[in-house]
Each structure stands twice: as structure tokens, then as C-alpha cells.
Amino acid sequence: MTNEHIEAVIFDLDGTLIDSEPVHYLAEKELLQAYGIDGFTMEMKKPYIGKSTESIMEALKEKYxxxxSLESLVAEKIKRYLYLAYRNMDVYPEMRTFLQQLKNSNIPLAIASGSSRSIIEEILKITELQPYFSVVVSAEEVAAGKPAPDVFLKAANDLSINPERCVVLEDSQYGVEAAKRAKMYAIAIPYLSEPPLHPLFGQADLLFEQGMSQFxxxxAIKWINEKR
Incomplete structure (x- = not known):
């Protein structure tokens, strides 16, 4: 575990700041139906939560x-997702409070997400979150998505802050693993919080075991301030 003082906070987007996983699921379900594939359930979606758009579509392309082409599937998924997102998207209220507290404390903030940049930018517009973040990184812009640490390392680099002085907020085990591989602090708010939790959540420095209902x-701001 890092013992450095915290100087920046890096957020995952889907499932952490916004309850977007049901919208991703609907977009993927509709896409599969367009190709004659029925029966894709939310339970079947769960193993993909926390992975990049491209890796999810690659897996679905292979499975079904x-x-x-992968490129056309990604583009179609993004189009369907954004259409649904305009009607079904909001920030978790406690997260919006947390963002304002961080802003009041003058702590630099970044987004590091597995979603495409076009999705990230549109969601930040829809939710009016753009002013909070000085850096935005998509998995499209790095060699490998989570659980590789690349998106978090790029976010730290773009913030000009040592990775060991960053804390990541994540809802998936892949994101927690990526944060720890980047040698960053990790705050985990599991999206899939029903027990038993995935063992990788045990690597988090601060864990809200019951997910967003407990966050x-x-x-969180007290914990961060104690390490500044």
C-alpha cells in the first residue's frame, strides 16, 4: 500500500459516478436483438461490468x-447507448456531494473510464459534470483497458501528479486491481455488492462493502483529508 500524501482523485465513470450499467445492458441487449440474438439477461451482463466498450463488444462478437466488424459493433453500441442515456442518466446524489466537497478543497480531479471518449464527453455534458474534471482519459487512448493500470497512469501523467499520490474511486474488481497495479490508493464502492464480494475488493484501502447504498x-472526504 502506498504511504504517499494524496494530491489528486481519479474517478471511474460507469457505476461509480453514474448508474449507467442498466443503460449499457439495454444498449447491448438491443444490439444483440438486431442480430437475431434474444435472451441476453442482466445476469449475463454482469461478468462484463467494469470492462472497456471495445473488450465487451469483442467478447459478444466472439460469443454470439x-x-x-468490431469497429461497426462498437459504433452501434455507442449510438444505442447515447440514445438511451439522454433519457435515463443521472449522477448518484452522494457522489455529486462528494465532487463538490473535493472541488471546495481544491483537489485536482480526473476521469479514467473504459468507455469511449465520445460516450464520456456526452455523459459529462448530460450530467453537467464537465467543470469538475481537468483531465479525462478513455481506454481507447491507452494500450490496454482495466485491469491493466494504463488509464490510471495516463490520468496521473496528464495531471502531472505522481501515481502514488492519487486515489481512485471504482465500482468493479477490475478497476480496483488496475488502481493497485498503478500503485495508487483505491476506494471501492462495489456495483455488484451482494455477498460474497469478489476477493479483489479486499485490496481496496477504503471499502464500502454495501456499494452506493453505504457510500x-x-x-470519504475525511479519509482523503487524513492522507493529504
Missing amino acids: HLDA SASK
């Missing part, structure tokens, strides 16, 4: 033998 902005 979709007769289309406390005041507790």
Missing part, C-alpha cells in the same frame, strides 16, 4: 458469432 461523501 456476430457477422460484423458516504463525508466519510
Whole structure:
């Protein structure tokens, strides 16, 4: 575990700041139906939560033998997702409170997400979160998505802050693993919080075991301030 003082906070987007996983699921379900594939359930979606858009579509293409290029599938998924997102998207209220507390403390903030840049930018517009973040990184812009540490390392580099002085907020085990591989602090708010939790969540420096229903902005900001 890093013992450095915290100087910046890096956020995952989907499932951490916004409850977007049901929207991703609907977009993927509709896409599969367009190719004649029925029966894709939320339970079947769960193993993909926390992975990049490209890696998810690559897996679905292989699993269901979709007769289309990966590039076209990614583009179609993004189009369907954004159409649904305009009608079904909001920030978790406690996260919005937390963002304001961090802003009031003049702590630099970044987004490091597995989503495409076009999705990230549109969601930040829809939710009016752009002013909070000085850096935005998409998995499209690095060699490998989570659980590789690349997106977090690029975010730290773009912030001009040592990775060991960053804390990551994540909802997936892949994100927690990526944060620890980047030698960063990790705060975990599991999206899939029903027990048993994935063992990788045990690597988090601060864990809200019951997910967003337990997350406390005041507790998180107190923990960060103690390490500044």
C-alpha cells in the first residue's frame, strides 16, 4: 500500500459516478436483438461490468458469432447507448456531494473510464459534470483497458501528479486491481455488492462493502483529508 500524501482523485465513470450499467445492458441487449440474438439477461451482463466498450463488444462478437466488424459493433453500441442515456442518466446524489466537497478543497480531479471518449464527453455534458474534471482519459487512448493500470497512469501523467499520490474511486474488481497495479490508493464502492464480494475488493484501502447504498461523501472526504 502506498504511504504517499494524496494530491489528486481519479474517478471511474460507469457505476461509480453514474448508474449507467442498466443503460449499457439495454444498449447491448438491443444490439444483440438486431442480430437475431434474444435472451441476453442482466445476469449475463454482469461478468462484463467494469470492462472497456471495445473488450465487451469483442467478447459478444466472439460469443454470439456476430457477422460484423468490431469497429461497426462498437459504433452501434455507442449510438444505442447515447440514445438511451439522454433519457435515463443521472449522477448518484452522494457522489455529486462528494465532487463538490473535493472541488471546495481544491483537489485536482480526473476521469479514467473504459468507455469511449465520445460516450464520456456526452455523459459529462448530460450530467453537467464537465467543470469538475481537468483531465479525462478513455481506454481507447491507452494500450490496454482495466485491469491493466494504463488509464490510471495516463490520468496521473496528464495531471502531472505522481501515481502514488492519487486515489481512485471504482465500482468493479477490475478497476480496483488496475488502481493497485498503478500503485495508487483505491476506494471501492462495489456495483455488484451482494455477498460474497469478489476477493479483489479486499485490496481496496477504503471499502464500502454495501456499494452506493453505504457510500458516504463525508466519510470519504475525511479519509482523503487524513492522507493529504
